[in-house]
Amino acid sequence: MKRIFTVLLVCSGFAASAQKSENLIQYVKPIVGTQRMGHTFPGATVPFGMVQLSPETDTVGYELNGHYNPKVYEYCAGYQYEDKTIVGFSHTHFSGTGHSDLGDFLIMPTVGQLKLNPGTADKPHSGYRSPFSHANEVAEANYYKVKLDEHNITAELTTTTRVGFHQYTFPKSDDAHIILDLMSGIYNYPDKNVWTYMRVIDDRHVVGYRLTNGWARTRALYFAMEFSKPFIGHGYKNFSKREVYGGFWGKFASVKNFPEIAGKNLRAYFNFGKTEEGEKIKIKFAISPVSMQGAQANLAAEAKTWDFDQIKKEGQDAWEKELHKITIQGNKEIKENFYTSMYHTMINPTVYMDVDGKYKGLDQEIHTAKGFTNYTTFSLWDTHRALHPLFNIIDPERNADMVKSMLAHFDQSPEHMLPVWSNSANENWCMSGYHSVSVIADAVVKGNVPFDANKALEACVTTATHRDYLGIGDYMDLGYIPDEKDGNSVSSTLEYAYDDWCIAQMAKKLGNEAIYKEFSKRAENYKNVYDPKSGFMHPRNADGKFRKNFDPFTTINQGFIEGNAWNYTLYVPHDPASLIKLMGGNKRFVTYVDSLFSYNLPDKYFAETEDITKDGIIGNYVHGNEPSHHVAYLYDWTDKPWKAQDKIRMILPKMYKPTPDGLGGNDDTGQMSAWYIFSSLGFYPVAPASDQYAIGSPAVDGAVVQVGNGKTFNIHVNNQSAKNVYIQKIILNGKPLNKLFLSHADIMNGGEITFFMGPKHK
Amino acid sequence: MKRIFTVLLVCSGFAASAQKSENLIQYVKPIVGTQRMGHTFPGATVPFGMVQLSPETDTVGYELNGHYNPKVYEYCAGYQYEDKTIVGFSHTHFSGTGHSDLGDFLIMPTVGQLKLNPGTADKPHSGYRSPFSHANEVAEANYYKVKLDEHNITAELTTTTRVGFHQYTFPKSDDAHIILDLMSGIYNYPDKNVWTYMRVIDDRHVVGYRLTNGWARTRALYFAMEFSKPFIGHGYKNFSKREVYGGFWGKFASVKNFPEIAGKNLRAYFNFGKTEEGEKIKIKFAISPVSMQGAQANLAAEAKTWDFDQIKKEGQDAWEKELHKITIQGNKEIKENFYTSMYHTMINPTVYMDVDGKYKGLDQEIHTAKGFTNYTTFSLWDTHRALHPLFNIIDPERNADMVKSMLAHFDQSPEHMLPVWSNSANENWCMSGYHSVSVIADAVVKGNVPFDANKALEACVTTATHRDYLGIGDYMDLGYIPDEKDGNSVSSTLEYAYDDWCIAQMAKKLGNEAIYKEFSKRAENYKNVYDPKSGFMHPRNADGKFRKNFDPFTTINQGFIEGNAWNYTLYVPHDPASLIKLMGGNKRFVTYVDSLFSYNLPDKYFAETEDITKDGIIGNYVHGNEPSHHVAYLYDWTDKPWKAQDKIRMILPKMYKPTPDGLGGNDDTGQMSAWYIFSSLGFYPVAPASDQYAIGSPAVDGAVVQVGNGKTFNIHVNNQSAKNVYIQKIILNGKPLNKLFLSHADIMNGGEITFFMGPKHK
Incomplete structure (x- = not known):
């Protein structure tokens, strides 16, 4: 048995490497x-x-x-x-x-x-x-x-x-x-x-x-x-x-x-x-x-x-050259989806400097990028989730240059903040959170640090403590943003909590205990907006009381942005286990996520949903917007991980088609496409700034990933098909993988993983 | 007698140099x-x-x-x-x-x-x-x-x-x-x-x-x-x-x-x-x-x-330091007029570059001034007449830097033209002529040439042959600008003719015979707009016929700008002798100029006059505008040079008072003031780019001019008063001056001139 597998592995490995010469x-x-x-x-x-x-x-x-x-x-x-x-x-x-x-x-x-x-x-x-x-x-x-x-x-x-x-x-x-x-x-x-x-x-x-x-x-x-x-x-x-x-x-x-x-x-x-x-x-x-x-x-x-x-x-x-960083096996449609996704992940951010390194900074002065390529067009609310983590695997040097660009942005920022949405020497302040910290922490935690990490941490902390920006002052004082102070008080609170956890992880890695403690505490702030009565993350007033009139299906005026309470309640990417506990335990949590995918959102609610077509929604799950991108993977923290596999393989062909109308929502400077790439390879960075990837269900028949340090990570997928979406077992470097997570090192050290797929969940 | 004079000279020389320590x-x-x-x-x-x-x-x-x-x-x-x-x-x-x-x-x-x-x-x-x-x-x-x-x-x-x-x-x-x-x-x-x-x-x-x-x-x-x-x-x-x-x-x-x-x-x-x-x-x-x-x-x-x-x-x-470049003797009012004029000649042009030499050029790009100070605010229609000639005497190095600024302007000019009116990396195209060439030629002819004079000559010729600009094409084809093509056809023709003469003088100095000949011929174009019938410079149609309806008193719509035909007819600064001949000879010419000062322009004409108050006009002579600034000096070319002395001493106190309303017209970035300085010292550059200054009537009691090369030119004025305005004789460096002109070398070599004044003309 072992011998047969070895042969199979060698064959598929060979096939994958033969792909390299193919025009992609x-x-x-x-x-x-x-x-x-x-x-x-x-x-x-x-x-x-x-x-x-x-x-x-x-x-x-x-x-x-x-x-x-x-x-x-x-x-x-x-x-x-x-x-x-x-x-x-x-x-x-x-x-x-x-x-x-x-x-x-x-x-x-x-x-x-x-x-x-x-x-x-x-x-x-x-x-x-x-x-x-x-x-x-x-x-x-x-x-x-x-x-x-x-x-x-x-x-x-x-x-x-x-x-x-x-x-x-x-x-x-x-x-x-x-x-x-x-x-x-x-x-x-x-x-x-x-x-x-x-x-x-x-x-x-x-x-x-x-x-x-x-x-x-x-x-x-x-x-x-x-x-x-x-x-x-x-x-x-x-x-x-x-x-x-x-x-x-x-x-x-x-x-x-x-x-x-x-x-x-x-x-x-x-x-x-x-x-x-x-x-x-x-x-x-x-x-x-x-x-x-x-x-x-x-x-x-x-x-x-x-x-x-x-x-x-x-x-x-x-x-x-760029496309060859991942060569896959699969049919034409899969390849078209995959390489079109690869293409779309490499359009934004964009180079923003002359051949001599000069560029305009946030302070509207001319600067020279020394030792890095300067980038702009950071749509970070979107791209911190999967795009930058993808770069950290296949193009870590470029990702580090992007971090350096963000740090230059910070240095030049009149507001002394890391980028939120950087647009050609300007800050758009688009969307919520301060998700630069996720990108920076992800790079630091994953050891991609050709920059001054302590200075970067300082920039993160300065940004996260800018009391005048989007409720941060209240958030620091109360542990959440009061409903009456901000229209998106809940989603912002949740996003800050995740970002704070990123800062904590970075501080931990850098041995800064004080910041680690302070921000680990802030990372739990998501708990402050959970209302056990409604069972949702719920707008809360400054006096501590939860808002009375509340509709968890509506996106507008309910304390959230680009997502309703039903979706956003699941936005605790950095601590799903605690979230599950908070929400009443495994059973209720599974039911909750199930219902997200199965409940058909009435049209009147869809009309209020931003940035997606009706095709971009599955039940009440809104793939066309980003806050739910990690949701299917949350099943990995429950006793029904096969449901993650199920859902991912439902989302992939439904949301990505190689046709003009093939995207169910804004591609959002590559985040939607980055989700496709990770998910079709079989894993996903649920919480960037952790070194863990949650296992999903690979949709390719195999892949070779050039992991950016000269090594290759070979992905073999056995018996995969539209029906065979369930993982039967996984062999990592010759040993069974008895958990649903890959570490960053597993990938970056190179090696081989084999997914064995079947039509029934285990 | 001679001995007495020597004593007087020594005394007044001593007095003048004692002035240096006075706060000016x-x-x-x-x-x-x-x-x-x-x-x-x-x-x-x-x-x-x-x-x-x-x-x-x-x-x-x-x-x-x-x-x-x-x-x-x-x-x-x-x-x-x-x-x-x-x-x-x-x-x-x-x-x-x-x-x-x-x-x-x-x-x-x-x-x-x-x-x-x-x-x-x-x-x-x-x-x-x-x-x-x-x-x-x-x-x-x-x-x-x-x-x-x-x-x-x-x-x-x-x-x-x-x-x-x-x-x-x-x-x-x-x-x-x-x-x-x-x-x-x-x-x-x-x-x-x-x-x-x-x-x-x-x-x-x-x-x-x-x-x-x-x-x-x-x-x-x-x-x-x-x-x-x-x-x-x-x-x-x-x-x-x-x-x-x-x-x-x-x-x-x-x-x-x-x-x-x-x-x-x-x-x-x-x-x-x-x-x-x-x-x-x-x-x-x-x-x-x-x-x-x-x-x-x-x-x-x-x-x-x-x-x-x-x-x-x-x-x-x-x-x-700047004011001490000329120390004068005179009463308080004279000194206030004189030093206020000195002050007003040193405000514009202005420095236009950073301490590191960087400035914005006419091409809207950043340049660095190498080896010179870059200036802007060149109101050249005004300042070519006396301001730049003044700089050529008391501050030749600065004037050369201004020429270098003009040449940089030319290099950067999208229109490939020398400045007409340069305003902070822009060209206003204000007023007529291409009088940069006068400033450049004046510097070249006077030997103030720390720049590439041949390149400068090329810039002058390029500017003067820009056929699309203000009638130059027609001017080159016909020898004048036709009335129907341009509202200021006559004044522009006259100004081009003078400017062309400047180019010719510069070419002569540089040994460029071809350009000398070409532009000497163009310099005679003023003759093409003189109508012997009307006795004025007169608008002329393309077919060669002079305009029928014509009013020599009016400034508006008669072919002139900031001056009527009566004033502008005298605008041939480079060849008064030929002008006098053209206008019918000495007698008619003297009568003509006399009448300019004596004819009281009716109010209806004054209302049309630009840029001056009614005080800025004497008869029909408009001192408040520049085209007549040389006019009083034209008597020096007639048999009645004392009339120049007469008129200048009438103009000086009438047009310059040390009071808020003391200027009879726009100071025009120092040109009005430069006229004051020259005229009160007793001489004036009627035609910059010639090395001659016409003698007027000094209004100071003495002056020491630091001529910018370390030498001093001492001016002694004997018996001058409001009544004693007529020159009895002039001694230059101990010898009688038997002409009404000083050369640039007379001044720049240093030395002494003594004016002997009296109440009756000689």
Whole structure:
């Protein structure tokens, strides 16, 4: 028996390693999640690229007739699959967020009469936009192609880290243009464009910048643009109600072909006159958070060639390298789900510095990253759960650079806080908690510490004791946030308690007993909002009494954010055993979790749920939002661990499909995808900052994980199928694993694990 | 006889050199020109200081009910002598301009109830402004003091080059505040404030910036502010119609004491609680064109002490040094006029770089000035005439740095042009001509060339052949600008002709025969707009015909700017002899110039005249505007040179008085004052870029000029009085001067000149 297993192991190991040479990009479908709520974008980017060059299918104002325009939400990533027109290609995007910004520097090639308005979707001829069809669209990692039907132009996009590379194949035409729309942006608040500037150096080189007041309060982005062919003329139009002030510029005979423009709402154009059939006009478009000079240097450093295919190949090679960090066995759909998930975990955070290491800091000053790559776009409420833990396994060095970026953020933060949601030298303060501490503690606990851990601990403590921020003062005084003080008092209390536990773990690892004790005590604060009468985590007043009118199904005004009480009550990832006890013991707890998955939430409640489609919900379990991501794994702490396996294998195919509408909710800068990767491999970090992973049910037939230190962790899965979702036994490095947990060391030391699967739970 | 003269010379020479030890600041009256049209400011500055810290007596919107508000013009320098209230003290000003900008970072100390609106002049209690009285006001070079009656606070201001130093002496109070108004500015266009940002580092240190779209299209200025005493709280109010976007800042319990703010229209305040009677709160306020870090470094480098008197003294010592470059003999009024003029010639241009040499260039990028001090605020239409020639005598090194700044401007200019009116990394394109070439050629011809003169010549030629700018293309094709193409076709043609002559002189000096010939030919283009029929320089159509309807008295719509045909016809400074011939010879010319001074311009014409008060006009001679500044000296080319002496001695006391209303027109960044200095010394550079100065009639009783190369030029004036205005003879270095011209070498070689004056012309 043992012998047979050995043979099997060797075979599957061989198979897994043979996978390495397979092209994995073929399984990446950037189009996944672009329909409805996924909020991903289909365009081109290299892993963690500062430039993320993608089509916008509409530019929607944040306000409509003076009120919030709900349609703006659909365009968090600029692209909606069901749209019929494209307005252009812009250079910066978020992937999967539920609020947005960016969409900088929209470029659109056109022929014929010059139009400087985008026009409307129902009347595309009224503007520069063009109808397109998915039949003429190709979306690969670092490559996007589409035919712009209106203009008979084929657009192709690829990128380097800091340069967008456009290739437009024109028809025979008498009047070819390229439009640079400096107004366009995602989440276009009125007056979002604070200032834009453009300088034409010569007939092939243009630089400029844009300063916006959006989700990021004060965001500047600079560009340098190079055309492959000289333009024969250029110009702009001011779309502000007022003329731009500034000097007596009327002294120039013409406003056309002007070497510099500035204003709040400008669209520029470059004319190329006649084009031949099939003539290509290419653009290298570099960005910089620092200066136009910085953008020029980025362009010079990264895009030396005009060979589009070479740039594309270099970026795709980079993707292959990243994707190969985990090679799996499985059918095409599994591979498409898996590698599309891998792809989506490597878009945000993004590099945020020039090739010389300069970047803008939170203090709005220019800094130089010394010894690390600086990143921005930390959506930490989402990503602390599984994305950063994933990086800690397959890319620990990059994760440490992200931690260093967070610590630089802290140093530069006027509020003296670690990032909550960092957005291009700004803090959005989006969502609750101070989950940077989870990411930092996770790295420290797991020994990935190429930074000053004691200084990092100090930053964590400073952040966690900022009394003026989101109820922290009350939380410190009372042990919970009173209902009357904050609309999300319960979820915030729960999240703080988890974060405090992270700080305690980190302090313990660093031998700081005082902080360990203080924050271990704070980590129990979740108990203060549990109401034994209602059986839920429950809003509580400052006088200690629990709120009377309370609806555990409702998300709105019940003390929680992006989750109702039923889901959030389970949010004690750092101490499920105590939670189970608190909630009445194993039996009641199992029933409770069961009911979460089985109770069909009435429509009236769903209407209040944020950021997910109806497909993103199972019963009352909301996978499309993050607070429940650990919930299925909680069965591991009960006498029914097989129910975890059951649920995970139900969630995986239901919530992840290799189709445009394949994501049941916002991908949230890769957190949804990171959940997929862990869960399909068979384990999950229920509580980052612990070194334990809870076992689930692998959906792959095998995997080889390059664990970032040169070692490999081989995952073998025996007899797995859609029906065989139950673990029969597990062999770790030749020995039975008699618990439902893997340690970080088990993975990072390399080795082999074999899951034996079957149709019935044990 | 000869012997007697020698004794006299020795005596007066001795007297002049004894003057050196006299305190000259006592004669500087910064208040001169603050009433009505002078547009000077009374506040504190060191020579050419980047910070020019001065009270604003009102903040006036550029528009009133949607239309241009004519009152805004009165506040070009922020201060009007007749006003009864002060709104605060801001850090940047122009001196004597006729259009404006700046007024950055207004500070106002108050006690009692906090008010964040300035209030109105007729209801000062409605806001933070305060009534004041001139009885409680002191304005010296680098020192300003005023009592703010409303608050019973004494304000004192002094500066270093880059730091404003405020000293506020409070009464006993329970509630002391210092307001930092980030909205306030001079020439407040609607939406002029593009963006402002402020970061509170700790309870004594604040940094920030302001980005404006005003006369300068895209101007950024950064600051670093240090209080002598910790504030106990701070806050701000947003005066925009909209809330400031940007993140979920509501998560902070309080918007008070917030470490950072940003927005378009903000006023901030700092609370100091109780103050004792006589308690001083001091502020060091540094600015930078580069960054907040730059401002902090400027503050640290220049203002190490909290000793107000020391900073004041250092700045006043710097003024003494500058003022001593010319010591004169004369009565108190003459000295006040003279040293106030000296003072006003050393305010603009201003230093425009940080202590480390960094500055923002015309290309909106950060540059470093290597081997020179970078300057901005070049109002060249005004200052090429006498201000830069004055610098070439008394401060050639600084003038060369200004030329280097102009050449850097050219290198960075997107339009590839030398400055016309440079304003803080922007080009205003104010007024006509390309008079940088005059300044550069003047330096080259006079041998002040510590720069690459051939490269400079190239920049001049490039500028002069920019066909798209202000009729240059037509001018090059036709030899004049056609009337139908430009509203100021004649004055521009005349100015180009002079500028072209400057280029020719420079080319000649550099041995470039081709350019010399080309531009010597262009220099004669003034002849193309002289109409022998009308006897005036006259608007001419493209077809060669002169305009039919023409009024030589009117300034508006007759082909001229800031001058009518009668004045402008004399604008051929580079070739008066040919002009005289062109205009019909000596006799007609003398009659023509006579009539200019004697013909009383009817009121209806005066109403159209810009930038001067009615006192600024003598007959039809408009001294308050620059195009006539050389006119009185033109008699030197006729058989009636005594008329020059006559007129100059009429103009001097009429146009310059040591009183608030003592300037008959805008001082125009020192040009009016430079005219005073030259003319009162007895000579004037009619055509800069020639090495000749025309002799006038000295109004001083003697002077010693430190000519900037270590030598001194001694001017003795014998028997001069208000009646004795006519030159009887001139002795230069012991020999009679038998012509009406001094050469630059005569002055720069050092030596002695003696004017013998009498009551009757010779």
